[in-house]
Amino acid sequence: MARRNTRPASTINLKVGQGADVRNHPYPQRSPVLGLAFGGTQVLVIT
Template identity: 55%
Template sequence: MTRRRTHRTSVISLNTGCGAQATNHPYPARTPVLALDFGALSVLVTTSAGDLVTASDVEFARQLAREAQAFARSVERSFHGLAGGKSVAA
């Protein structure tokens, strides 16, 4: 992964919990939309154009998939083997 060249000016933290979900919405006449729902807040991830997929879009989608898989492994590792499924940061 490459380092960011610009400094972040703001950070939004979206916490998972009851009701949080991620859903892929494939469409026959446009590019897919990934919806991340956190209760009253939704984040929609789309390609750079609604009717076109670029090489950059494909690379971002692959990076997103890799990082989501790594996130899932980290969450599972923290959860694994604890009574009642409750954990603290490891």
């Protein structure tokens, strides 16, 4: 049996208020980066 060449997928749902920004930054050779910005606070989540 041949092995498939597919990447794992995931879904993240975030409920944010006005002025918040949530972005997914996919990269072909590494894990994606999730960027969160709430007012003056910015966070990058890397797995």
